[in-house]
Amino acid sequence: MALLGRRSFPTPIVKPLAPFIICASLVLYTVNKIENAAQSVPPYDTDPRNPKALLNKKLKEQHH
Amino acid sequence: MPQLVPFYFVNQLSFGLILLSVLIYLASKRLLPQLLQRFISRIFITLA
Numbered sequence: 858m859a860l861l862g863r864r865s866f867p868t869p870i871v872k873p874l875a876p877f878i879i880c881a882s883l884v885l886y887t888v889n890k891i892e893n894a895a896q897s898v899p900p901y902d903t904d905p906r907n908p909k910a911l912l913n914k915k916l917k918e919q920h921h
Numbered sequence: 922m923p924q925l926v927p928f929y930f931v932n933q934l935s936f937g938l939i940l941l942s943v944l945i946y947l948a949s950k951r952l953l954p955q956l957l958q959r960f961i962s963r964i965f966i967t968l969a
Contacts, residue, residue, distance in 0.1 A: 866954035870946065881938055888930050895927035906928050 871878075895901060902913040923929050 863951065863955070865950045868949045868954065870949060874945070885931070885934055885938070888934050892927050892930045895930075901927055904928075906926075 896907055896909070897913070901907060903910050903917075907913070924933060
């Protein structure tokens with residue numbers, strides 16, 4: 858692959874960085890879980906930025 | 922502070938990981954080998 862007329866060198870990337878790639882995907886999955894948990898708890902459950910804000914408001918009104 | 926608001930966690934992380942992977946790819950495939958080639962060439966062409 859030549860970009861701007863310069864060649865690229867055959868450095869190995871996937872094999873040496875495989876543990877970090879696996880860890881990064883695990884971290885991404887965990888952070889997604891944390892985000893979902895944090896979004897479903899007050900005060901963020903009725904925050905206007907939350908796509909489920911209206912749904913959570915309705916559910917809260919039904920319970921009360 | 923937007924970094925602490927839970928709606929932006931995954932977005933932040935994704936952007937960070939993409940940026941990091943692009944930087945590592947460019948550095949390991951292009952920039953660092955070019956630099957190394959330059960330094961080794963300078964050593965080889967030096968007579969003394």
